[in-house]
Amino acid sequence: xxxxxxxxxxxxxxxxxxxxxxxxxxxxxxxxxxxxxxxxxxxxxxxxxxxxxxxxxxxxxxxxxxxxxxxxxxxxxxxxxxxxxxxxxxxxxxxxxxxxxxxxxxxxxxxxxxxxxxxxxxxxxxxxxxxxxxxxxxxxxxxxxxxxxxxxxxxxxxxxxxxxxxxxxxxxxxxxxxxxxxxxxxxxxxxxxxxxxxxxxxxxxxxxxxxxxxxxxxxxxxxxxxxxxxxxxxxxxxxxxxxxxxxxxxxxxxxxxxxxxxxxxxxxxx
Amino acid sequence: xxxxxxxxxxxxxxxxxxxxxxxxxxxxxxxxxxxxxxxxxxxxxxxxxxxxxxxxxxxxxxxxxxxxxxxxxxxxxxxxxxxxxxxxxxx
Numbered sequence: 001x002x003x004x005x006x007x008x009x010x011x012x013x014x015x016x017x018x019x020x021x022x023x024x025x026x027x028x029x030x031x032x033x034x035x036x037x038x039x040x041x042x043x044x045x046x047x048x049x050x051x052x053x054x055x056x057x058x059x060x061x062x063x064x065x066x067x068x069x070x071x072x073x074x075x076x077x078x079x080x081x082x083x084x085x086x087x088x089x090x091x092x093x094x095x096x097x098x099x100x101x102x103x104x105x106x107x108x109x110x111x112x113x114x115x116x117x118x119x120x121x122x123x124x125x126x127x128x129x130x131x132x133x134x135x136x137x138x139x140x141x142x143x144x145x146x147x148x149x150x151x152x153x154x155x156x157x158x159x160x161x162x163x164x165x166x167x168x169x170x171x172x173x174x175x176x177x178x179x180x181x182x183x184x185x186x187x188x189x190x191x192x193x194x195x196x197x198x199x200x201x202x203x204x205x206x207x208x209x210x211x212x213x214x215x216x217x218x219x220x221x222x223x224x225x226x227x228x229x230x231x232x233x234x235x236x237x238x239x240x241x242x243x244x245x246x247x248x249x250x251x252x253x254x255x256x257x258x259x260x261x262x263x264x265x266x267x268x269x270x
Numbered sequence: 271x272x273x274x275x276x277x278x279x280x281x282x283x284x285x286x287x288x289x290x291x292x293x294x295x296x297x298x299x300x301x302x303x304x305x306x307x308x309x310x311x312x313x314x315x316x317x318x319x320x321x322x323x324x325x326x327x328x329x330x331x332x333x334x335x336x337x338x339x340x341x342x343x344x345x346x347x348x349x350x351x352x353x354x355x356x357x358x359x360x361x
Contacts (some may be wrong), residue, residue: 052291094350112349112355113279114360114361117359117361120360142348142349143299143348143349144348145344145345145349146346146349146351148347150351150355151354153355172344173338173340173341173344174341174344174345174348176346203340239278240277240278
């Protein structure tokens with residue numbers, strides 16, 4: 001089955017991973033800007049990173065017939081440096097018209113601090129100013145519930161924001177309901193230990209249906225599995241679910257959400 | 271909320287999950303045994319005591335027979351949400 005991974009960090013992966021993903025049915029992916037594993041020291045560090053996201057990775061993906069899209073931001077872990085964050089936010093417009101940019105992301109919270117919230121709100125302003133889609137990172141482990149509620153508070157208190165243009169990622173059993181109830185798209189991240197397994201993602205699909213629900217691998221430089229979305233496909237098949245439901249979650253929904261961006265020119269496989 | 275039920279019966283789900291569930295329960299039991307065997311060399315910190323309490327609470331949730339155990343466990347391991355956080359942070 002053709003599928004789209006809506007959240008994967010290919011700058012951290014080898015070219016062999018692109019080859020494997022293509023063979024597993026991945027036809028497109030979107031790569032949010034994220035933490036490099038260390039705090040970058042200058043706005044030029046981010047400028048180079050954004051060139052990698054908008055120039056290098058699309059070329060690398062294209063070698064395997066995969067269409068590569070991306071999102072720009074300074075991530076929540078580096079948002080404690082508010083001064084640097086503001087410099088990066090001011091620089092993002094240099095790249096916002098690059099042909100594979102879908103919007104602003106992954107923005108959100110990490111430890112749910114005032115600085116993180118401040119930088120999050122300034123990213124929201126940027127997205128609204130440039131009419132961009134938004135991709136949200138919700139915190140990990142014990143911080144997820146509190147952080148998700150804080151993020152939803154900030155989003156819903158801003159009358160400029162249309163929830164149908166926002167994807168809230170890394171939802172789990174205790175956060176998915178509120179995200180969907182408030183009209184946002186929800187992304188389940190299939191990631192070992194700290195997030196969600198394919199089996200639990202299949203449980204959430206059974207409980208909440210496939211409407212406005214996506215699944216991603218968030219494959220990155222940590223312990224992660226870039227082929228996790230095919231694992232979910234096989235788990236749903238094993239349970240006897242219809243191909244139409246599976247296709248909706250792993251293919252139709254990403255297309256529907258991304259199609260709200262003027263830069264999403266997706267060419268389905270013939 | 272829509273519920274999509276595949277054609278499988280509860281017995282079928284239990285039977286297909288049994289070995290995996292058994293293995294996970296054994297991992298929990300063995301880990302608790304390992305913690306006990308390690309002994310105590312110094313007083314537990316409040317963070318450690320809190321983690322012990324969370325694990326104990328989680329096991330009780332599993333035994334409760336209530337629905338939505340996964341969401342309940344997630345809440346048990348979560349920090350509390352403060353609705354007035356914006357006022358507190360002056361944001």
